[in-house]
Amino acid sequence: MKLPEKEKNYGYPACRLGVSFYSGWKNLAYILFLFLPVPVFLFSIFLGTYPLSPLELIKVLLSHFTAYEYSYPSVYDTVILNIRFPRVLLAMMVGAALSTSGATFQGIFRNPLVSPYILGLSSGAAFGAALSISVIPELPVQVGAFIFSLVALGFSYIMARTGGQTSTVALVLSGVITSAVFGALLSIIQFTTDEKAVQSIVYWTLGCLHTSHWPKFFDSFPLVAAGCLVIYLLRWKLNVLALGEEEAKAVGMNVELYKAIFITAASLAASAAVAVAGIIGLVGLIVPHMLRMIFGPDHRKLIPLSITFGAAFLALVDNVARSTLGFEIPVGIITTLLGAPFFLYLLRTTKMVGWE
Amino acid sequence: MNKKQIQKNKGISVENLTLSYEKNLVLNNVNFSIKKGSVVTLVGPNGCGKTTLLKIINGFLRQNEGTVYIDSRNIEKIANRDLARILGHVSQMHKSSFPFSVLDVVLTGRMPYISIFSTPGKEDVEKAYEVLEFMGIAHFAQRPYTQISGGERQMVMIAKALAQEPDFLLLDEPTSFLDLKNQIHVLKTIISLAKTRNITVLMTLHEPNHALLFSDEIILLRKLNGLKNDNFSTLYENSPEASPEKKNLLAFPMKNIVSLGAPEKVMTPEKIKEAYGIAVEVLEHKGKRMIIPEI
Numbered sequence: 001m002k003l004p005e006k007e008k009n010y011g012y013p014a015c016r017l018g019v020s021f022y023s024g025w026k027n028l029a030y031i032l033f034l035f036l037p038v039p040v041f042l043f044s045i046f047l048g049t050y051p052l053s054p055l056e057l058i059k060v061l062l063s064h065f066t067a068y069e070y071s072y073p074s075v076y077d078t079v080i081l082n083i084r085f086p087r088v089l090l091a092m093m094v095g096a097a098l099s100t101s102g103a104t105f106q107g108i109f110r111n112p113l114v115s116p117y118i119l120g121l122s123s124g125a126a127f128g129a130a131l132s133i134s135v136i137p138e139l140p141v142q143v144g145a146f147i148f149s150l151v152a153l154g155f156s157y158i159m160a161r162t163g164g165q166t167s168t169v170a171l172v173l174s175g176v177i178t179s180a181v182f183g184a185l186l187s188i189i190q191f192t193t194d195e196k197a198v199q200s201i202v203y204w205t206l207g208c209l210h211t212s213h214w215p216k217f218f219d220s221f222p223l224v225a226a227g228c229l230v231i232y233l234l235r236w237k238l239n240v241l242a243l244g245e246e247e248a249k250a251v252g253m254n255v256e257l258y259k260a261i262f263i264t265a266a267s268l269a270a271s272a273a274v275a276v277a278g279i280i281g282l283v284g285l286i287v288p289h290m291l292r293m294i295f296g297p298d299h300r301k302l303i304p305l306s307i308t309f310g311a312a313f314l315a316l317v318d319n320v321a322r323s324t325l326g327f328e329i330p331v332g333i334i335t336t337l338l339g340a341p342f343f344l345y346l347l348r349t350t351k352m353v354g355w356e
Numbered sequence: 357m358n359k360k361q362i363q364k365n366k367g368i369s370v371e372n373l374t375l376s377y378e379k380n381l382v383l384n385n386v387n388f389s390i391k392k393g394s395v396v397t398l399v400g401p402n403g404c405g406k407t408t409l410l411k412i413i414n415g416f417l418r419q420n421e422g423t424v425y426i427d428s429r430n431i432e433k434i435a436n437r438d439l440a441r442i443l444g445h446v447s448q449m450h451k452s453s454f455p456f457s458v459l460d461v462v463l464t465g466r467m468p469y470i471s472i473f474s475t476p477g478k479e480d481v482e483k484a485y486e487v488l489e490f491m492g493i494a495h496f497a498q499r500p501y502t503q504i505s506g507g508e509r510q511m512v513m514i515a516k517a518l519a520q521e522p523d524f525l526l527l528d529e530p531t532s533f534l535d536l537k538n539q540i541h542v543l544k545t546i547i548s549l550a551k552t553r554n555i556t557v558l559m560t561l562h563e564p565n566h567a568l569l570f571s572d573e574i575i576l577l578r579k580l581n582g583l584k585n586d587n588f589s590t591l592y593e594n595s596p597e598a599s600p601e602k603k604n605l606l607a608f609p610m611k612n613i614v615s616l617g618a619p620e621k622v623m624t625p626e627k628i629k630e631a632y633g634i635a636v637e638v639l640e641h642k643g644k645r646m647i648i649p650e651i
Contacts, residue, residue: 110453236475240464242454246447249416251467251520252440296500297454300475 030295033305036312037092044088044315047323050079087212090276091318091331092311094209095283097224097273099310101266102284103291103302104231107238108262109168116270116284119171119263120178124152125274127182127189130201134193141204142219146275152178153267166259168245207280207332209318220272227269228307231262238262238299280314280332282339287313290342366392366427367556368413368524373422375408381580382408386422386612388575392523395550395557397567399623400577401632405612406560407448409577410526413558414445426524440468444517446527450509455500458493458512459484465519487518491545507538514545518553525549527559531566539563543570564628564647568619575616576623578631620645 063070101116128148132139159174321331369389398406411417466480488494531539635650
């Protein structure tokens with residue numbers, strides 16, 4: 001085909017130049033966002049209810065990690081190493097897991113309203129937690145929540161699967177049904193159990209990080225890391241899937257296989273996070289959204305950014321939850337109250353593209 | 357086997373293809389073959405099985421009976437990934453919910469060449485730019501796919517299929533939803549693909565005049581349901597040996613293909629009447645033919 005001369009000169013090299021100029025600050029922002037968890041971590045460990053001055057904290061850390069010598073009460077070690085460190089790291093891990101899982105589910109479902117909880121994960125987890133709190137005390141809460149979140153997910157997936165195919169609409173609908181069923185089961189427990197147990201169940205479902213300790217972090221870390229790693233390695237395939245299943249098949253993708261892999265990886269990461277932190281809402285929905293507004297929908301960037309920015313985001317929100325008022329506020333409440341207006345602000349100020 | 361024989365087997369060949377959706381027979385014993393490098397158009401009324409036929413050839417649907425050969429290979433024996441390297445498919449008007457850049461959309465066409473844990477490399481990006489330039493749309497490589505016009509989007513989808521470096525291209529209604537200028541632009545592009553890149557094109561078109569203008573060969577199809585008025589169905593209902601397979605044989609002895617071959621031989625008033633059930637006139641002007649329906 002012969003091109004008109006004008007169009008020929010307007011080919012990609014000139015265009016590429018324009019793009020690189022325009023995307024210069026974006027590349028810088030990309031790198032900054034990737035390393036964001038480091039300053040956020042350093043900042044977060046200075047915060048807490050225990051009165052410990054920043055200078056003292058720096059001295060304690062220096063004496064630990066360098067040759068610097070400083071004598072201090074042993075309670076400082078407990079506060080820093082066994083309370084603040086695991087708390088901040090757990091918040092980061094949960095934030096990364098929920099954001100990555102949210103970005104993945106949104107990509108597979110090609111829908112902006114999807115969160116990691118779309119397939120009934122949260123209701124299953126809440127039921128599992130309630131079961132262990134009031135019916136089977138021998139079952140640790142995290143284990144109960146983890147097992148039943150996966151039961152709920154599996155239930156949704158199997159219900160939606162007909163003749164070797166899992167249609168997106170069927171998945172969403174079966175997720176709604178699963179959520180309703182586990183919601184009803186949770187109500188039975190809440191209805192029949194004593195007041196104190198109901199209180200702990202409600203507290204758990206609000207999403208809270210104040211009981212963080214190292215075992216929680218180490219129990220859930222391998223699952224979250226494995227899920228996020230699989231999604232990270234396959235991130236470009238999400239671009240192919242996000243354009244539509246028929247388009248993906250046309251370029252030779254085994255759509256059902258990849259969907260199953262992505263759903264499994266995203267569910268494992270999110271379930272492990274919910275099991276230790278309770279149901280923290282909106283993170284999996286708004287973090288990927290915010291990143292898409294700034295960096296575009298390409299999952300090659302979106303997935304690593306979801307991991308790092310999701311981690312930084314929840315650590316910062318948890319800082320608010322634990323140190324603004326004199327008492328602990330469940331972080332799930334803050335993510336919703338803080339997230340919503342910020343999201344609205346972005347929605348109004350940036351030009352919203354896509355989501356037709 | 358001599359060289360001529362091998363040459364003859366190049367291309368797409370469809371043998372005894374039969375498919376029914378629920379109880380409706382859509383394709384009944386369809387046979388045709390397409391020579392390498394030619395542009396062939398499937399024409400026929402709504403529901404005649406054009407799209408179904410394309411979907412069987414690219415492996416989206418499985419036929420009940422019959423075989424599809426591509427370059428003498430049975431497509432059922434070709435892995436998805438390998439098939440995607442020789443066969444591109446452009447579906448009817450595609451929409452994306454994500455504002456992917458045009459380049460990112462075209463890059464997904466490199467999928468059959470990218471291993472499981474990899475992302476597109478420099479070479480893939482260069483291939484994508486090469487097809488974008490060939491299509492004359494490299495200047496909007498970075499534009500969001502959701503913000504370009506329908507005609508441009510169709511060009512992007514063709515570019516995506518070309519990034520697969522296929523020998524065959526299937527297009528389902530490539531001109532639907534486009535204005536006249538874009539229709540002609542897309543069709544001219546498709547023809548130039550066949551000529552310059554030796555790509556065999558099989559497409560469906562609604563407008564018979566476009567089929568006449570742009571095809572080397574036309575396959576005219578009819579809808580099998582149109583034959584329901586025959587008393588074959590009642591014959592089947594009353595038959596003591598009734599079975600779904602027999603029903604097809606009894607009720608629909610007709611085949612889908614009304615006629616196939618050179619456009620001027622296929623698109624005659626008699627055959628069009630047979631396929632669409634309407635009366636038309638065929639005019640000739642400066643060596644080109646045109647179909648005008650009687651109103």
